[in-house]
Structures are given as C-alpha cells and as structure tokens.
Amino acid sequence: MTEIPLQQHIAPSGEQMTVRDLASCPPPESWHDWVEYDARAWPRKVEKRYEIIPTICFNCEAACGLLAYVDKETGRVKKFEGNPYHPGSRGRNCAKGPATINQVNDPERILYPLKRAGKRGEGKWERTTWDEVLETFASKIRAAIVENRRDEVMYHVGRPGHDGYMERVLGAWGVDGHNSHTNVCSSSARFGYHIWCGADRPSPDHANARFILLISSHLETGHYFNPQAQRIIEGKMKGAKLAVMDPRLSNTASMADYWLPTWPGSEAAVLLAMARIILVEKLYNHEYMRRWVNWQSYLAAEHPNEPQTFERFIELLIDLYAEYTSAFAAQESGLPEETIVDIARQIGHAGTAFAAHTWRAASAGNLGGWQVSRALWFLSVLTGSIGTPGGTAPNSWNKFVPAPFLKPGPSEVWNELLFPPEYPLANYEMSILLPYFLRERRGKLSAYFTRVYNPVWTNPDGTSWIEMLTNEQQVELHAALTPVWSETAWYADYVLPMGVGSERHDLMSQETHAARWIGFRQPVLRVYQERQGQAVQYTYQANPGEVWEEDEFWIELSWRIDPDGSLGIRKYFESPYRPGEKLTIEEYYRWIFEHSVPGLLEAAAGENLSPLEYMQKYGAFEIPQEKAPIFMLNERELKPAELAGTRIDEQSGKIMRNGTTVGVMVDGKAHEGFPTPSRKLEFYSATLKDWGWPEYTTPGYIPSHVHRSTIDPERGEYLLIPTFRLPTLIHTRSGNAKWLYEISNANPVWVHPIDAERIGVETGDLLRVTTEIGYYVNRAWVTDGIRPGVVACSHHLGRWRLDTSQGTDRWASALVELGRQSDGVWRMRHLEGIHPFESDDPDSARIFWREGGVHQNLTFPVHPDPISGMHCWHQKVTVEVAHPEDRYSDVYVDTRKAYEVYQRWLAMTRPQTHRPDSLRRPLWMIRPYRPSPSLNAFHS
Numbered sequence: 030m031t032e033i034p035l036q037q038h039i040a041p042s043g044e045q046m047t048v049r050d051l052a053s054c055p056p057p058e059s060w061h062d063w064v065e066y067d068a069r070a071w072p073r074k075v076e077k078r079y080e081i082i083p084t085i086c087f088n089c090e091a092a093c094g095l096l097a098y099v100d101k102e103t104g105r106v107k108k109f110e111g112n113p114y115h116p117g118s119r120g121r122n123c124a125k126g127p128a129t130i131n132q133v134n135d136p137e138r139i140l141y142p143l144k145r146a147g148k149r150g151e152g153k154w155e156r157t158t159w160d161e162v163l164e165t166f167a168s169k170i171r172a173a174i175v176e177n178r179r180d181e182v183m184y185h186v187g188r189p190g191h192d193g194y195m196e197r198v199l200g201a202w203g204v205d206g207h208n209s210h211t212n213v214c215s216s217s218a219r220f221g222y223h224i225w226c227g228a229d230r231p232s233p234d235h236a237n238a239r240f241i242l243l244i245s246s247h248l249e250t251g252h253y254f255n256p257q258a259q260r261i262i263e264g265k266m267k268g269a270k271l272a273v274m275d276p277r278l279s280n281t282a283s284m285a286d287y288w289l290p291t292w293p294g295s296e297a298a299v300l301l302a303m304a305r306i307i308l309v310e311k312l313y314n315h316e317y318m319r320r321w322v323n324w325q326s327y328l329a330a331e332h333p334n335e336p337q338t339f340e341r342f343i344e345l346l347i348d349l350y351a352e353y354t355s356a357f358a359a360q361e362s363g364l365p366e367e368t369i370v371d372i373a374r375q376i377g378h379a380g381t382a383f384a385a386h387t388w389r390a391a392s393a394g395n396l397g398g399w400q401v402s403r404a405l406w407f408l409s410v411l412t413g414s415i416g417t418p419g420g421t422a423p424n425s426w427n428k429f430v431p432a433p434f435l436k437p438g439p440s441e442v443w444n445e446l447l448f449p450p451e452y453p454l455a456n457y458e459m460s461i462l463l464p465y466f467l468r469e470r471r472g473k474l475s476a477y478f479t480r481v482y483n484p485v486w487t488n489p490d491g492t493s494w495i496e497m498l499t500n501e502q503q504v505e506l507h508a509a510l511t512p513v514w515s516e517t518a519w520y521a522d523y524v525l526p527m528g529v530g531s532e533r534h535d536l537m538s539q540e541t542h543a544a545r546w547i548g549f550r551q552p553v554l555r556v557y558q559e560r561q562g563q564a565v566q567y568t569y570q571a572n573p574g575e576v577w578e579e580d581e582f583w584i585e586l587s588w589r590i591d592p593d594g595s596l597g598i599r600k601y602f603e604s605p606y607r608p609g610e611k612l613t614i615e616e617y618y619r620w621i622f623e624h625s626v627p628g629l630l631e632a633a634a635g636e637n638l639s640p641l642e643y644m645q646k647y648g649a650f651e652i653p654q655e656k657a658p659i660f661m662l663n664e665r666e667l668k669p670a671e672l673a674g675t676r677i678d679e680q681s682g683k684i685m686r687n688g689t690t691v692g693v694m695v696d697g698k699a700h701e702g703f704p705t706p707s708r709k710l711e712f713y714s715a716t717l718k719d720w721g722w723p724e725y726t727t728p729g730y731i732p733s734h735v736h737r738s739t740i741d742p743e744r745g746e747y748l749l750i751p752t753f754r755l756p757t758l759i760h761t762r763s764g765n766a767k768w769l770y771e772i773s774n775a776n777p778v779w780v781h782p783i784d785a786e787r788i789g790v791e792t793g794d795l796l797r798v799t800t801e802i803g804y805y806v807n808r809a810w811v812t813d814g815i816r817p818g819v820v821a822c823s824h825h826l827g828r829w830r831l832d833t834s835q836g837t838d839r840w841a842s843a844l845v846e847l848g849r850q851s852d853g854v855w856r857m858r859h860l861e862g863i864h865p866f867e868s869d870d871p872d873s874a875r876i877f878w879r880e881g882g883v884h885q886n887l888t889f890p891v892h893p894d895p896i897s898g899m900h901c902w903h904q905k906v907t908v909e910v911a912h913p914e915d916r917y918s919d920v921y922v923d924t925r926k927a928y929e930v931y932q933r934w935l936a937m938t939r940p941q942t943h944r945p946d947s948l949r950r951p952l953w954m955i956r957p958y959r960p961s962p963s964l965n966a967f968h969s
C-alpha cells in the first residue's frame with residue numbers, strides 16, 4: 030500500500046495526524062482505480078479493483094467521513110472505511126460507520142414505496158410508484174396552502190441529515206411546520222447554554238485542554254462521539270485530567286481520572302459549589318469576567334443600592350452562592366466533599382484551558398435540567414475559557430452552515446401545535462405533546478411527514494402516539510420517510526424508503542473540535558455510474574430498488590405543489606443556472622460550493638477542479654482560519670462600516686441599529702460580543718424575569734422531580750435512568766445492521782448489589798419495573814457500576830414487530846402481540862423472540878441472540894419541563910421480583926393515567942398570554958424555523 034506524505038495530513042487548524050494513522054489508506058490519486066487482494070480468496074492472490082468514493086456516515090449526528098469501495102466488477106459497494114481527509118473524524122470511525130454496509134445489503138430493507146392496503150396499522154401494504162406518492166401529497170398540501178390552513182402541514186424530523194435544507198423547503202411553502210425530536214433529546218441542555226450566550230451548544234477543544242469535565246459518557250456514546258473521543262484521548266496523552274460526572278460507570282468513566290457518580294439531578298448543586306470555591310479562592314479570571322459578564326445588569330436589577338462596581342459584584346456573587354458549600358453539594362450528590370474541592374481547584378488552575386461538555390444526560394433527565402448546562406457554562410465563564418484554545422466555544426463558532434441560493438423569507442403563520450402559549454421559552458418544538466394537543470382539538474394535521482423518526486417507539490407514552498396515528502380525523506395523511514422499517518412506519522399511509530449514508534446527498538457541519546468544516550454526503554452508486562458515463566436523472570435510479578433521497582423528493586414535491594408558479598413556491602426550485610427550469614440536486618450543491626464556502630474556490634483551483642468536483646473528490650473541506658476565525662469571536666472589533674447608522678446606549682454600552690443590538694462597547698471599544706440581548710454573557714437573565722420566572726434569573730439549582738428525598742429504596746422505590754446509549758447502536762435505526770446487533774442485543778436493568786440483595790434478585794432474574802402509568806419486565810444485571818438507589822436501563826433495544834415476515838427488521842425485533850384491552854389500557858407480550866431466518870444473506874440463518882431486549886419508553890408518561898419544554902426522562906419506579914404471571918419483556922400501560930400526568934405537568938407552566946408587548950416568545954431566542962416577527966404577537 031502507498032503511504033500518504035506527512036504534509037498532506039496537516040489540517041488548516043494545525044491539527045496533525047501521523048503517518049501511522051493513515052498508513053493503510055489509499056492515496057486520493059488512486060481512488061479511481063484502487064487495487065487490493067480479495068480477502069476471501071486467501072491464500073490465493075486475487076486482485077480486486079475498486080472505485081473509492083467519499084461520503085458521510087448517517088448513523089449518528091457526528092457526520093464522520095466514510096470511503097465507499099465500489100467493486101468495479103459488480104458495481105456494488107464492497108465495504109466502508111474511514112476518510113482521512115475528513116477534518117472531524119480523520120480516517121477513524123466507530124463500529125457503526127463500517128456497519129453501513131449491513132444497512133445497504135440488509136435483506137429486510139424496504140426497496141420500493143409502499144401504500145397501505147387495509148386500515149392504518151393493519152399491516153397490509155402494496156407497492157406504489159413515486160409518481161402516485163408525489164401527486165397524493167402535492168394535492169393535499171396545495172389545498173392546505175390555498176385554503177390558508179398552513180398549520181396543518183407538518184414535517185417531523187428524528188435524525189436531521191443536513192443543515193438548513195428543510196427549513197428552506199418549508200419556508201418556500203410558507204408553512205410553520207418544522208417539528209423535531211429535540212425535546213426528547215437536548216432542548217434542556219440547549220436552553221441552559223442559550224440563555225447564557227445565545228448559542229445553544231458547547232464546542233470543547235478537548236485536544237488542548239488541561240482539565241476536561243464531562244457530564245455523560247462522551248468517549249463512547251456522547252455527542253459527536255468518535256471525533257470528540259479522539260480529541261479527549263489526545264488531551265489526556267498531553268497531560269489533561271478527565272473527570273466524568275455520571276451515576277453509571279460508563280466506559281468513559283472507567284477511563285477517567287475521576288468518576289463522579291452523583292445522585293441524578295444533583296449535578297447543578299455540585300457545579301455551583303465548585304463555582305463558589307473558584308470565587309472564594311480567587312481562581313476566577315478577573316479581566317474576562319469584568320469585560321464580558323453582564324454584571325452591571327445584575328447589580329442594577331437586584332442590588333440598585335449597592336456600589337455598582339465589579340468588586341462589589343464578586344462579593345455579592347459569593348453571598349448569592351453561600352449555601353452551595355462543598356458540604357451541601359456532598360449531601361445532595363453523595364460525592365466526597367474533598368473530591369468536589371479538589372476538582373474545583375483543578376478547574377480554576379486549568380483557567381482558559383478548561384473544556385467541558387454536557388448534552389443529554391443530567392439535563393435530559395431532570396426537572397430543571399437546563400440549570401445543569403447553565404451551571405457548567407458558569408464554570409467556563411469563571412475561568413474565561415469561552416472560545417479559547419483548550420476551552421469551550423459556543424457551537425456557532427465552529428459549525429459552518431453555508432447559505433443556499435434564494436432563501437425564502439419567514440412564513441406568515443404561527444403553529445401553536447409546535448410553540449403553544451404555555452411554553453413561551455421552549456427553544457424547540459413541544460413535540461412530545463402532539464398527541465394530547467390533537468386530542469384536545471387544538472388543531473389537526475392534513476399532511477404529516479415523519480422523517481427518520483420513530484415516536485411510537487422513541488417517545489414517552491408511545492401508545493398515545495399509536496392512538497393519534499390511527500385516528501384519521503387527527504392525522505389525515507401520514508408518510509414515513511425512512512431508511513428502515515420502524516414501529517411508527519407501521520401506522521403510516523405511505524412508507525417511503527430513503528437512502529442510508531451512501532445513498533443520498535446532504536451537507537453536514539458539526540462542532541466536533543476547534544475548527545470549521547463541511548462534509549458532503551453523496552449517493553455513491555450514482556456517483557459511480559456517472560463516472561462510468563451513465564446518465565442518472567434521479568438518485569433512486571442508481572440506488573437499490575427505488576430507494577430515494579429526501580433532497581430530490583422535496584424538489585419534485587414542491588414543483589408539483591406549484592406547477593405554474595402561481596403560489597410563489599416554484600421559483601425556489603428553479604435552477605440558478607438555467608432560468609425557469611427545474612433545479613437539479615447537483616446544481617443546488619454546486620451553487621453553495623461556488624458561492625458560500627470561504628476558501629473552497631481557491632483550494633479547488635489549486636487542483637484544477639471546480640468546487641463541486643473538489644467536494645465530490647474529498648467529501649469534506651476545512652475552512653481556513655484566516656477566512657473564518659474560530660477563537661474569541663466576541664472580541665472582534667467592529668469596523669467603521671459596521672458602525673455606520675448605529676447609536677450607543679450610554680448606560681448599557683449596547684450598539685444599536687434600528688432597535689437591534691449589533692455590538693457592545695467594552696473598555697471604550699466597539700466589539701461584536703455575543704448574540705444575547707446585552708451582547709454579553711448573561712449571568713443575569715432579564716428574559717427569565719420578564720417571562721414569568723424571576724426566581725431563576727441567575728444560575729441555580731432546581732431540585733429534580735426525582736430528588737433523593739422522594740425515593741426510599743426500603744419501600745422498593747428507585748430512580749430509573751432510562752437514557753444511556755450503547756456505543757454500538759443508534760436509537761432505532763440500527764436494527765438493520767447485523768454486526769451491531771451481534772455485539773449488542775440485550776438491555777438488562779443495572780442494579781447495585783446492595784439493592785439486588787434487598788429486592789432479592791441475582792443477575793439474569795426477572796424484575797418488574799413499575800412507573801406512574803404501567804410496568805415492564807426485564808432481567809437484572811447486578812453490578813457495582815451503578816450507585817445504590819439508582820437503576821439504569823439503556824435505550825435502543827426492545828424493538829418489536831407485529832407480523833411474522835414484515836415490519837421492524839428480524840435481526841432486531843421480537844414478534845409481539847400489542848393491543849388495547851379496555852379503554853386506554855395496552856398490553857404487549859412477546860410471541861416469539863429473535864431467531865434465525867432464511868434470506869439472501871446466509872448470516873440471517875446464523876443468528877444466535879434470542880431475546881433482543883425490552884422496550885421501556887411506552888411505560889413513561891410525558892414530563893415536560895415547564896420552562897425548557899424538555900421531557901424529563903428520569904423516573905421514580907418501584908422495582909420488585911417479577912410476578913408469577915410476568916414474562917420477559919411484558920409491557921403494560923394505561924394511557925388514561927398518562928393523560929393525567931401530562932395535565933399535572935402542564936399545570937406547572939406559567940402561560941404568558943397577556944404580556945404588555947403581546948409577544949408569544951422572546952424575539953432574540955433562536956428556533957429552527959422562524960415565522961415572521963409580526964407573527965410573534967398574539968393578535969386575538
């Protein structure tokens with residue numbers, strides 16, 4: 030094999046990879062005709078020739094690079110390996126990347142568009158055509174638009190594959206219909222970050238950190254798993270210390286210098302105690318705090334009679350957090366007091382090289398979980414490590430979303446199914462409440478798309494989703510766009526097969542490290558056929574069967590909704606190169622690469638390529654820092670041209686233009702600052718006060734709904750953590766990857782030995798876990814890797830299907846009986862576990878795993894946090910030995926009780942329907958798709 034010269038490995042960000050990293054990777058010059066021996070022919074030396082085509086993994090949000098090896102003899106993909114030219118993943122992947130080949134070759138996959146032939150959920154399907162699908166949806170959506178029912182069209186996304194594409198489509202249609210999975214995922218952590226700095230995610234520079242604090246398991250299953258894991262290890266190899274706050278001994282915690290098994294929900298108390306130590310011991314970054322924290326606003330609002338000085342602010346800050354002693358934090362969390370003190374000091378000494386990250390974990394589990402990310406960011410602020418080398422940046426400083434041509438304006442409709450008046454501060458859609466809102470007749474759906482989204486399985490209270498999806502008054506037409514069968518697709522009118530990572534176009538950028546990059550996902554067989562001189566009009570012509578891609582689907586659908594352009598939609602789908610003609614997918618990306626990616630034009634010209642050809646060749650591009658800087662962007666001084674027409678508010682230093690803040694004066698100079706109302710880091714949030722939550726204006730600690738005081742193991746009560754991920758599976762869309770199921774095929778309940786003895790179970794025994802609305806039956810796994818009083822059960826597993834030969838893949842699912850017994854009471858029981866089956870893949874006859882795990886989310890009611898709107902996943906449960914009638918994986922649930930719990934949590938909100946300014950929501954807060962500002966007011 031040829032080695033790539035070292036200089037090619039130096040990324041613009043300065044990150045270096047060694048020759049050893051890439052020793053076995055073919056150099057790009059040979060990607061058109063790469064020769065290697067056929068491993069199956071060994072010991073004979075049989076040459077195989079490949080075309081190597083880069084694409085992007087679709088198996089988690091990290092968007093790592095893959096190289097698809099297309100066999101020139103068969104024209105099929107042989108395998109996937111890492112793409113060393115991808116700045117985030119640098120040639121490395123986790124198990125899920127190469128397992129893409131399982132998904133391509135899955136004998137269970139859906140190859141053609143399907144239409145239901147019986148009642149919804151009855152399981153009768155017939156093959157249909159893309160033409161029929163497009164006509165059906167185009168006429169339904171057109172009618173909704175023409176009749177001004179623009180809140181009846183909804184696109185509900187589970188795994189977004191690209192940045193901005195769908196927002197453009199929905200904007201062109203003029204509907205407020207973007208719904209997401211985010212409030213079962215990350216909206217709480219996002220809120221905590223957003224309220225501080227206006228960006229809603231962290232981007233740590235782990236590789237250059239001196240101290241790393243993770244709340245959850247980022248080496249193995251966390252956000253941006255593989256790219257961040259690489260940098261955490263690099264940081265450790267350079268001497269950084271790693272602390273992991275997680276009640277469960279994850280693989281990450283086992284690699285850490287400190288495992289901090291906090292009582293779930295107590296994390297903010299620990300972080301605030303650390304903040305207090307940093308303040309009291311003067312380890313904070315005085316100048317950074319003085320310049321960039323909105324301490325003036327805090328003093329003016331909360332202490333108007335005190336001296337308005339930074340020194341007095343610090344004194345008042347220490348007073349404010351007086352109760353957060355290390356002793357208090359130890360009592361709340363169960364951690365040793367001296368460990369809390371030790372870590373606080375190490376964070377203080379790490380200074381600007383303190384990297385920290387939280388995403389789902391504690392923020393997603395607990396009432397008030399957003400205070401966990403807010404308290405964690407507080408530590409970054411105190412140390413002045415925001416956007417520094419070795420620190421943690423707002424994600425928007427590292428993520429790059431290039432603009433497309435002709436972007437539609439905001440829509441003229443506000444959809445209260447997405448942003449209802451009860452949750453004015455929710456920064457993502459109130460997705461989990463859709464079944465209750467439709468039941469309460471707050472609206473209906475005329476056309477509903479679920480896109481790589483499986484709410485029946487994934488969301489809490491999935492049986493309420495079944496009740497919604499089978500009600501044709503509530504949901505008139507439903508298409509499941511999905512690369513794989515899912516429990517939700519079963520209840521669709523149309524099941525539309527969409528491509529896996531090597532069968533579609535997308536443009537990806539993620540905040541994986543201190544750099545900005547874009548990655549280009551490509552349908553590799555289409556690219557291969559085009560390189561062989563074959564014309565391909567639509568991607569489904571090159572993919573297996575008639576598997577399509579969303580990008581082309583939406584162009585075709587939009588064209589049919591507005592064929593003559595009279596609705597003003599068609600113009601967004603006309604070619605920027607051939608006026609009046611239909612846009613091709615190649616032209617869409619070609620325009621972006623030619624116009625919107627700094628430095629790409631020059632890099633491509635350096636190789637005598639067009640920007641599109643460059644992206645097709647390498648599959649990724651890192652934007653040079655001189656074109657788009659990444660560190661300390663708040664410090665950027667505004668240029669004279671940017672200050673034209675502005676005025677300075679003398680009191681606050683804000684630089685205003687036409688009522689909008691565009692910068693801030695700091696020490697007499699005009700700076701860009703942060704995208705917050707004050708343009709500073711908002712330790713003090715006037716937004717929370719103005720919107721009805723004055724007790725939370727500063728970072729604080731909200732006792733969780735599963736606080737220690739509420740749980741008594743002696744009465745059989747435990748705290749259930751149901752959120753942890755397995756490193757080898759990805760939610761519900763890896764059921765089509767046989768290698769991954771071979772590795773992970775059970776999700777027993779983790780129980781500490783002390784609790785196991787009290788309950789009277791050993792590893793392998795059946796347990797009944799009872800929630801507020803039902804129960805499930807699973808096996809116990811007795812382990813010291815969980816703190817006493819807490820039990821844990823991973824998600825991903827416990828897939829089901831309702832028919833012997835169709836539905837969720839047989840690699841992953843058990844055949845079950847699922848039915849409503851009396852009004853609202855549902856039971857699920859395994860009829861048959863996983864077992865070998867005959868197919869074109871001989872491995873299907875070799876399946877050795879039998880049970881496939883237990884489903885648990887059906888038994889959880891919704892717990893929407895009254896501020897962030899996030900579902901608070903942790904559950905107070907009772908755990909006991911299974912009853913005589915119980916069988917492995919039994920599920921019982923009562924949706925009437927689920928509705929009562931929903932109403933209880935809804936009553937915790939403080940609706941802001943009578944605000945003097947009539948706003949529905951703070952204008953400065955971000956949301957994925959933003960209607961016109963004029964719609965942000967209640968007009969009734």
Ligand code: SF4
Pocket residue numbers: 086087088089090091092093118121122123124125126127253254255256
């Ligand atoms: S970390 Fe995510 S994107 Fe990267 S290879 Fe694994 S599954 Fe794919």
